[in-house]
Amino acid sequence: EAGVAQSPRYKIIEKRQSVAFWCNPISGHATLYWYQQILGQGPKLLIQFQNNGVVDDSQLPKDRFSAERLKGVDSTLKIQPAKLEDSAVYLCASSLRLAGGGSEQFFGPGTRLTVL
Amino acid sequence: GENVEQHPSTLSVQEGDSAVIKCTYSDSASNYFPWYKQELGKRPQLIIDIRSNVGEKKDQRIAVTLNKTAKHFSLHITETQPEDSAVYFCAAKNNDYKLSFGAGTTVTVRA
Numbered sequence: 001e002a003g004v005a006q007s008p009r010y011k012i013i014e015k016r017q018s019v020a021f022w023c024n025p026i027s028g029h030a031t032l033y034w035y036q037q038i039l040g041q042g043p044k045l046l047i048q049f050q051n052n053g054v055v056d057d058s059q060l061p062k063d064r065f066s067a068e069r070l071k072g073v074d075s076t077l078k079i080q081p082a083k084l085e086d087s088a089v090y091l092c093a094s095s096l097r098l099a100g101g102g103s104e105q106f107f108g109p110g111t112r113l114t115v116l
Numbered sequence: 117g118e119n120v121e122q123h124p125s126t127l128s129v130q131e132g133d134s135a136v137i138k139c140t141y142s143d144s145a146s147n148y149f150p151w152y153k154q155e156l157g158k159r160p161q162l163i164i165d166i167r168s169n170v171g172e173k174k175d176q177r178i179a180v181t182l183n184k185t186a187k188h189f190s191l192h193i194t195e196t197q198p199e200d201s202a203v204y205f206c207a208a209k210n211n212d213y214k215l216s217f218g219a220g221t222t223v224t225v226r227a
Contacts, residue, residue, distance in 0.1 A: 042217030
């Protein structure tokens with residue numbers, strides 16, 4: 001089966017600019033996650049969707065970050081305006097369901113964002 | 117929220133030796149504990165996981181143990197090979213369905 005797809009793979013922007021990332025989860029996976037991975041650290045959950053509804057966005061900096069999954073499939077994550085500390089790899093993941101068997105998360109290749 | 121601590125941060129082993137990585141978690145309600153391997157510049161990939169109703173699980177050269185009372189779990193890699201060199205992350209999922217990751221262990225297998 002095809003894996004989680006993300007684009008772009010790399011993005012370089014200047015601070016205060018805007019950027020958007022796209023994710024296409026594994027077909028049939030109801031749950032979609034966006035993580036931020038700063039160099040040398042583990043992934044940190046930003047937002048979690050179940051179909052097109054938000055399950056958790058408690059760690060999403062809502063003054064500058066936004067995410068949507070309008071049709072319950074693809075998702076976009078936007079940063080507006082970007083700050084230097086937003087430089088990181090943004091990982092999208094998906095799972096069949098939230099909990100129990102099938103809750104294993106599969107990660108995409110990530111988007112490496114550099115903010116200058 | 118859940119807090120996962122992982123040790124050591126770096127681990128260097130001779131090829132053929134064993135490697136052990138330990139993690140502790142804070143939320144006693146956590147019930148799912150996956151381990152991910154991330155090679156340089158690549159995506160994290162699940163290598164093994166364990167649920168709270170199981171104490172130990174093994175898959176070829178990889179094993180994971182869970183001590184619910186002490187709230188810690190460990191990854192054991194036996195007969196290490198150069199291709200085992202990577203960053204390994206432990207994680208814990210609680211009833212809020214959030215997966216909290218440790219900071220990672222960089223494993224280097226010396227030939």
